[in-house]
Amino acid sequence: MAKSPTFDRYDTVVIGAGMSGLAAGIRLAQAGGRVAVLERHSLWGGLNSFYKKSGRRWDVGLHALTNFVPKGQRGHPLSKVLRQLRVPYDALQLGEQKGSRTVFPDAQLRFSNDFELLRSQVHEAFPAQASGFDALAAAVAATPIGTGDDQASARAYIAAFVDDALLIDLLLHPLLWYGSPTPMDMDHAGFVVLWKSVYEEGFARPAGGMRPLLDVLRARLADEGGELRTNCGVAAIVHGSHGVTGVQLEDGSELETQRVLSSAGWVETMALSGTSSAAIEDEAGRISFVECCAKLDTKPSDLGHDDTIVFYNLTPTTIYDAPANGHLELRSGVLCCPDNYANQLPDPEGTARITVLASPRHWNGFDDAAYATAKQEAFDGAFQAVQSFAPNFLPHVTVRDAFTPRTITHFTGKRNGAVYGAPKKRPDGATPIDGLHLIGTDQGLLGIVGAMMSGIQVANHHVLAPTTS
Ligand SMILES: Cc1cc2nc3c(=O)[nH]c(=O)nc-3n(C[C@H](O)[C@H](O)[C@H](O)COP(=O)(O)OP(=O)(O)OC[C@H]3O[C@@H](n4cnc5c(N)ncnc54)[C@H](O)[C@@H]3O)c2cc1C
Incomplete structure (x- = not known):
């Protein structure tokens, strides 16, 4: 039975009903807090929303749900996200990719949800690089998510294992396209996440696209007593010497809260809090x-x-x-x-x-x-x-x-339409203002599964852990 609290004072306000905001909202509501997820637009989903045009429904960002794992496999990002949000695997109705490839003028590599296809393609097309590729794959497989180096270049890291420039480009190209905020390269931490989610795990698509998945998330939020407020833009984050005290909405009203999780982006969130500067604006992707x-x-x-x-x-x-x-x-x-x-x-x-x-x-x-x-x-x-x-x-x-x-x-609201946000990520979600935390793209985890993981991680770490420990 859905609980339905509607108050002007919330334990937590979440800015944005994209994948990270919805996931954070569910997680916080599960723990019993009063939570509102505020979305400026009439539809939820953010970069992974949907719209109607010419009598058809179109997905905004969906090419692939990365991080595919078959039902029953535990310990992977997708299974962890579903478990934390209490969403049954079958609710996603996932269909696996037939197969994908990277194409350059002089070479191509096919890959699928079976890593061995990529391995065999590399061994066949670049026999002199086979052992280097295997060592690279083993090294990434042995690097847990969250332990990569965010100061190191992914390109330089790959080059330590394979020295064929074309192979380096072929391997890096899909990962840049599916998550790099940095021109021509990405950091090692992001590379590890994307290698695992694209090559080790792979692609799937919910039958019917984003709408059914978003419906599941919206229903979970409501069932846990969380509130989704659409057409509800946040104009300012209000704070004083002791941190956050509330948010001011675009219609002029205010909500009281001492905790805000923002998926608006680092530069954009600092602007909402009135603490931006030219240097911060320069950080936009x-x-x-x-x-x-x-x-x-x-x-x-x-x-x-x-x-x-x-x-x-x-x-x-x-x-x-x-x-x-x-x-x-x-x-x-x-x-x-x-x-x-x-x-x-x-x-x-x-x-x-x-x-x-x-x-x-x-x-x-x-x-x-x-x-x-x-x-x-x-x-x-x-x-x-x-x-x-x-x-x-x-x-x-x-x-x-x-x-x-x-x-x-x-x-x-993303500055420059920067799909993958600012190049510098903030894995701890911290901001200089007490009670204000970043989730989503600029916290560092991207894509459908990554953004949900980000919302959950920040909710667990900053909100639930201190109160449950
Ligand atoms: C063309 C394209 C293709 C993509 N393809 C894929 C894909 O195939 N697979 C995949 O996994 N990912 C894909 N992505 C990336 C993925 O969509 C994003 O990484 C992910 O959705 C980001 O989620 P988020 O919650 O961090 O941010 P967002 O989706 O940006 O959500 C932020 C939300 O906050 C709201 N907001 C901002 N400011 C305010 C405010 N002041 N008040 C109220 N609300 C506010 C926004 O309206 C928005 O809804 C694609 C993106 C694009 C653009």
């Missing part, structure tokens, strides 16, 4: 994307395309940075075909999505007409670019949409 989404009159597999995800680079060396001179970088990207997961709901249409790098500065400067033209250009350019390794989807496109750095800022 700048890796942002245009996501080009298409409905097709056929399934990609009917056109001979069976890959679930292709991470591609059309030049000999990795490109992963905001384009310096233009608004788009079409030579590097990710092609995702959600139909190429097992166990998806019947749908007569096909879907293809392409993510490309974009310069927030340029997109934010466009007037409406230039913006509309640039979106069109991104869509056409991205779908033309993938034709060197995938079918020409363009004649099959029935409905199209694209979202940009500007959309990401509008719907999440």
Whole structure:
């Protein structure tokens, strides 16, 4: 039976109903605290939300639920998250990927949810690097999450095991695309997390996309007595000499609380608390994307395309940075075909999505007409670019949409539309203000499972542990 407390004073206020905020809210409500999850928009899910357009439901960010493990496997991030949130594994209705690959002009590597495929691909294409690759894989497998070095370069770390520059790029490329806030590289701590979640564990997709998963989380929050308040933006975090005292909402009202967990981002949270500075603003990330989404009159597999995800680079060396001179970088990207997961709901249409790098500065400067033209250009350019390794989807496109750095800022408040936040992460979630903690992207764990893990970890560490010990 759902409990339903509605008070103006809360034990904890969570800013943002993305994956980290929902998970933190559930965890805190389970422990009996009065918790409100406040979301500026009408829908919950943040970067992993959904929307309706042209009579169809579209996912915002979902390419893959990373960290896939089969039912019954314990001790992995996905199983830990589900256990802590008391969500049954079957509620996610996961379908596994068919298989993915990384494609460069002179080489490619296939991988799947079986790590041995990647190993055999490396051994076959780069025989001289086989033992180095095995040593790298063993070293990462032996590094627990949370013990990586956040000051060390992942690129340099891989190079200590394998010395073929192309292989280093091939291995790093998907991990950069699925979670690096840093141009061309990432830190070792993030690399360990992403290697495990992409290569050791792998990809799955909930049948029906994000909506069913978000419904499960929303229902869990309500069942535990937590409150989700949508259309409820936080204008300011109020604090005094003893720390947080409340939040001021965008409608002018105030909620009292001595604890705020914020998923708004480090730079954005400091601005809400009135303690930002030019130096803090400078910390904002700048890796942002245009996501080009298409409905097709056929399934990609009917056109001979069976890959679930292709991470591609059309030049000999990795490109992963905001384009310096233009608004788009079409030579590097990710092609995702959600139909190429097992166990998806019947749908007569096909879907293809392409993510490309974009310069927030340029997109934010466009007037409406230039913006509309640039979106069109991104869509056409991205779908033309993938034709060197995938079918020409363009004649099959029935409905199209694209979202940009500007959309990401509008719907999440993230400066620069920086999908993976600021390069410097704050694993302890700490801020200079007592009672104010960071969760989500800028705490350091990303993606659907990572962000939920982040919300749970910070709730456990800063809120539940001190009161239960
Ligand atoms: C194109 C794209 C593709 C992606 N693909 C994948 C994928 O395939 N798999 C995967 O695992 N991850 C993917 N991601 C990344 C993933 O979506 C994020 O890492 C994750 O959702 C971040 O969750 P979060 O809770 O940290 O932050 P967010 O999702 O950003 O949530 C923050 C929430 O806080 C709200 N908020 C901010 N400020 C305020 C305020 N002042 N008041 C009230 N509310 C506020 C925002 O509206 C937002 O809802 C993708 C992202 C994008 C953009």
